[in-house]
Amino acid sequence: MSAVVIDAFDFCRTNGISEGVTPVAEMTRLTKDCADQSGTISWKLEGSTSKQGFPQIRLSVSGTVQLVCQRCLTPYAYKINSSTLLMLGKDDAHADEIEEIIDDETIDVIVGTRSMSVADLVEDEALLALPHTPKHDVCPDDALVKAAQSAKPSPFDALKGLKSE
Numbered sequence: 001m002s003a004v005v006i007d008a009f010d011f012c013r014t015n016g017i018s019e020g021v022t023p024v025a026e027m028t029r030l031t032k033d034c035a036d037q038s039g040t041i042s043w044k045l046e047g048s049t050s051k052q053g054f055p056q057i058r059l060s061v062s063g064t065v066q067l068v069c070q071r072c073l074t075p076y077a078y079k080i081n082s083s084t085l086l087m088l089g090k091d092d093a094h095a096d097e098i099e100e101i102i103d104d105e106t107i108d109v110i111v112g113t114r115s116m117s118v119a120d121l122v123e124d125e126a127l128l129a130l131p132h133t134p135k136h137d138v139c140p141d142d143a144l145v146k147a148a149q150s151a152k153p154s155p156f157d158a159l160k161g162l163k164s165e
Helices: 008-013 092-102 118-129 143-150 155-163
Strands: 017-023 040-049 055-068 075-089 107-111
Touching: 008 040, 008 055, 008 075, 017 118, 040 118, 055 118, 075 092, 075 118, 092 107
Parallel strands: 075 107
Antiparallel strands: 017 040, 040 055, 055 075
């Protein structure tokens, strides 16, 4: 996957479509946030031109990664399913200009290149789809959480005792 490079502007002009599946293990930045390197990310890129005439890419990613629950500290499977629309500017100034013209917070404007790495785009989108604080909806074994909560008394409880004397 790391070798997939597109001319982003040509890809959009020709309404290009590219898709694939990438092992999580190949995404070094993503694996830093995961409990292990298992799983795969399916991705699809669709190039087109916006109503205003700007090149744009629809990027969709889906898959399952293993994250560590921040409550019980055990791994759990997290399903990624994300899609974003990226409009392309020729440089930073052009990207800023596009943002002002479209005035739409749901569309990300990035600087496109003639040698854009698909792997980087896919990994960026997968990272953005991760939760800020990964946790189970309901932890399977909350014994660790309860043990941590009751492990030692709060130092403020001791202060309350002194104040009431």
